[in-house]
Amino acid sequence: MMNKVFGICKPVTLLAIALLLSACHARGTESQVVVYTSVDQVYAEPVFKAFEAKSGIRVLAVYDVEATKTVGLAQRLLAEKGNPQADVFWSGEFTQTMFLNEQGILAQYRTPAATGLPSAYVDPQGYWYAFGGRARVILVNTDLVKPGEEPASIYDLLAERYPGRQLGLANPLFGTTSTQVAALYSLNGTDASRAFFQKIAQRGVQVVDGNSVVRDMVADGQLAWGLTDSDDACYELQKGAPVKVVFPDQAEGQIGTLVIPNTVALIANAPHPENGQALVDYLLSPEAEALMVKLGWIQFPARPLPQGLAPACFAGVSLRGMSPGLEEIYQYLAAAQADMQEIFVR
Template identity: 45%
Template structure:
C-alpha cells in the first residue's frame, strides 16, 4: 500500500533531479566558457590616451589578447602610475608599464619592481636607449624643445639657459618640473650639471619671473595664444600647435657646435615584476617595440622620433642623426630623481 503522501514525494524527487541536472549543466558551461576566456594584459601607460589607445586596439586586433589600459592624467603624468606600481608591489595588478619617459622607469628597476625580458624586437634599438640587463627598452622618442610665437618674437631662445636672460623676464614659461618629462628633465640636469649648478638654474628661472604652468600642453597653449613669447615643452605638444595652424614654431635647443644638445626622451616599456599575465605581457612588449608601432607614432600628431634605424621616417619627422642630442647618464639621473624632486617641490610649491 502506497503512502498517502506519495505524490508529494515524487514531486520532490523530480525537482531534486532537475536541480542537480541544472547545476551539472551550468558548471559544465561555466567551465567551457572559462577555458575559452579571452587572454588579457593590464598595461599602465603614461602616453596620452589619444596616441596610446589606437596602438593597443591594433595589438588586440592582431593578437586576440585584450589590452586593459590604465591611463594617467596630464597633471600627474607618469608619477601617478609609478606611485601606483610601488603601492601594488606586494600584489601587482599591472603586467606592463608603458612610460612616456625613461627616468622613472629606471627608478622602478632600481627599486626592484621590474622583471627582465629580452624582447627580440629590441635588438635593433640603439644600446643607449635600452637596459643592458633587459629590464626596460626605449622606443619612439620625444625631444624637449623651445616653442615660440613668431608674432611676439623674431629672436627666440636657442638655449635653455637663455630663459635666464633679462629679456625673457616675464615672457617665458615652463611646465611645473614635478611630473612627466619636466621632472625627468630636472633629474637629468642634476646628473649632467651637478646638484649645485642645477639648483642655481632652477632658482634663476624663478628669479627671472619665468611662469610655471600646469603642464607642457598649457605651455604650448599660452605661447600660441600670445600670453607668453616662448617656453619649454615637448615635440608632441609643439607639433600639435603647428598642425592646428596656430602661431607657433619650435626648435631643438643648444644645437650650436660644442653645445649641450637637446634632451631626447624615449618612451620606455617594461615587464612588471610578478606580473599576473606574463606571457601576454611579453607579447605586448614585443608589439610595442616593433617598427610598425614606431612608424605609427611618428606619423601621428605626436611626431615621435623612431629609434629603430629600420623604421621608415615620414617626411617632416626629425631623425636621431639630424639632432645634436644631449649626452645623458639616465641611470645616474634616476638615482638623483628623488633628490631633484625634493628640491623642486621646496622651490616651486612655496
C-alpha cells in the first residue's frame, strides 16, 4: 500500500509521483483534488468515489504505509512545503495534523460543514477539524485466555499472569499507538509513563508493524491479546474469529478508554484550493460520516446517526473516555516519541 496514487493518472514509481501529479495538473486541474490520507484504502476509496459522484471532482489519493502510518505522510507534506502537491490531508488520528499545523503546512478554512461537531473537534483558528473516530481496545484470543481471565486495563501489559511474548502492540512511534502513548504521558506524567514502557520492553512484549498485524496475530493465536483499534477488532468479530473485545479501564477510578477521531485539513498554497474545500466539506458532512459508519471505519460518530443506522460493532456502547483533550495529548507527543525511540529502537 506504499504511497500509491489512484485516480485519472496512475503511478509508475514512488519517485515519479511529483512528476505524475504535475502531468495531471497540465491536463486540467479544474476537476481534480489531491488528498494524502492515512485511512486504510478499503475504507477511504468508497468515500472518495461517493464524493466524485456527488461533486464531479476527480480524487487523486496518496495512501500511507501500514508500518509508519500518518507519520510518513506528515513528513512528506513537510518536505513539500515549498511546492505543495496535496490539497487535503485526511488522517485517522489527530497528533500529526496538529504537528503539521505547528509547522505552517495547513491553511485556514472556516467551513460551514463543522456545524454540529463537538467544540473540542473544531480548531478555534479554523486550521483543522475532527470527526467520528475509533477506540483503542484490547483484542483477546478466547482460545488462549479463559473466561474471567481477560485483561481489563492497559496496565495489564505488566501483569505477571500474562507472559510478555504472548502480548503485542503496534510500533509506538507511529499511528494511533503513538497517540495512545502521548495520551498516557499527558495523563500520568513523563517519568511514570517512561517507566511503564521500559517495563513493557523488559517483559518482551511483541512490538509489530501496525494494528492490523496485532489483530491478525491475536486472531491466529500467535498472541493471547494485544492493543489495536476498534475497526480492526470489528473486522475479526465479523469474520467469526475466536476473539473478544475489551474496552480498557472502564471501572471506577480507572483512566478510561481513548477514542481517537479522524481529522481533516486543507494544505496551504495547495494546487486546487477550491476543490480541496469541497472535499473537506464532504468529509465533515453527516452524510460522509454515516457512510464511514456503514463501511466499518468509524465506530463512534461525532454526530447522531440517521434513524435505522448503527455501527456494525459496538452499537449502543457507552464509553468512559480518557480525560485529556486533543491539544493536551499533542503537547506530550514529542517527549513520548523521544522515549519510545530510546526504549524500543535505540
